[in-house]
Amino acid sequence: MTVLDFKKMKEEKKPISLITSYDSWSAAIIEESDIDCILVGDSLAMTMHGFDSTIPADTNLMAIHTAAVRKGAPQSFIIGDMPFLSFRKGLVPAMETVEKLMQAGANAVKLEGISGHEEIIKHIVQSGVPVMGHIGLTPQSVNQLGGYRVQGKEDLKAKKLIEDALGLEEAGCFSIVLECVPASIGKMISEKLSIPTIGIGAGNGCDGQVLVLQDMLGLNNKFKPKFVRTYMDGFNTLKKAFNEYDRDVKNKSFPLDKESYS
Numbered sequence: 100m101t102v103l104d105f106k107k108m109k110e111e112k113k114p115i116s117l118i119t120s121y122d123s124w125s126a127a128i129i130e131e132s133d134i135d136c137i138l139v140g141d142s143l144a145m146t147m148h149g150f151d152s153t154i155p156a157d158t159n160l161m162a163i164h165t166a167a168v169r170k171g172a173p174q175s176f177i178i179g180d181m182p183f184l185s186f187r188k189g190l191v192p193a194m195e196t197v198e199k200l201m202q203a204g205a206n207a208v209k210l211e212g213i214s215g216h217e218e219i220i221k222h223i224v225q226s227g228v229p230v231m232g233h234i235g236l237t238p239q240s241v242n243q244l245g246g247y248r249v250q251g252k253e254d255l256k257a258k259k260l261i262e263d264a265l266g267l268e269e270a271g272c273f274s275i276v277l278e279c280v281p282a283s284i285g286k287m288i289s290e291k292l293s294i295p296t297i298g299i300g301a302g303n304g305c306d307g308q309v310l311v312l313q314d315m316l317g318l319n320n321k322f323k324p325k326f327v328r329t330y331m332d333g334f335n336t337l338k339k340a341f342n343e344y345d346r347d348v349k350n351k352s353f354p355l356d357k358e359s360y361s
């Protein structure tokens with residue numbers, strides 16, 4: 100997978116599969132799978148570090164996790180998320196973040212929104228770094244959005260989403276994440292753009308889909324939004340394995356002689 104394949108896959112109507120990863124062991128499994136590419140999302144603040152939003156993620160944390168994913172998946176196309184405010188403090192700090200993520204092993208960066216940072220997006224693209232846009236529910240703006248809720252339901256907001264998507268294409272983005280928008284808007288935007296849309300809670304009309312790894316593996320037993328499909332009961336599967344290990348330690352059936360040195 101290279102950045103060129105994104106547009107090609109859209110033209111050939113081949114859906115693009117994207118998944119988040121934040122560490123080397125899951126990245127290694129993903130690289131062996133059929134999934135097309137990996138996002139080191141700032142959702143890692145929540146999934147890996149237990150925060151209740153993505154806001155605590157900073158550039159150094161994103162770079163550490165991006166480097167870990169690159170070590171596990173040396174051949175994969177990896178997108179690194181630009182964290183909260185990292186592209187809102189001016190061009191130099193924004194480019195320092197881009198530098199850190201790319202030097203940590205990303206092939207592209209993703210950033211949320213467009214209003215007020217169109218020029219920064221253009222500058223990153225002109226610097227030779229592919230940019231993925233992200234509109235709809237933009238979790239870094241959760242405080243302004245008043246919670247994690249579907250975006251673009253009202254006509255005016257839908258119109259703004261379409262304008263933003265076209266603006267991101269115009270600014271040079273190679274792809275756009277559409278998060279939590281009505282399926283009709285996801286389809287309309289996907290049809291209007293020549294670059295692929297990657298949906299998360301944006302319906303089946305998008306050119307690809309992304310899910311958070313912990314969600315799709317059912318590792319989070321407290322939270323399951325409508326748009327998530329779980330492919331295993333990870334929480335209970337792991338809990339069972341932990342309990343079996345605990346049982347074996349306590350009944351002295353682990354370790355056996357063959358698991359011990361002579």
Ligand code: KIV
Pocket residue numbers: 119138139140141142143180233276278299309311
């Ligand atoms: O941070 C993230 O994981 C994301 C996806 C939800 C698209 O931005």
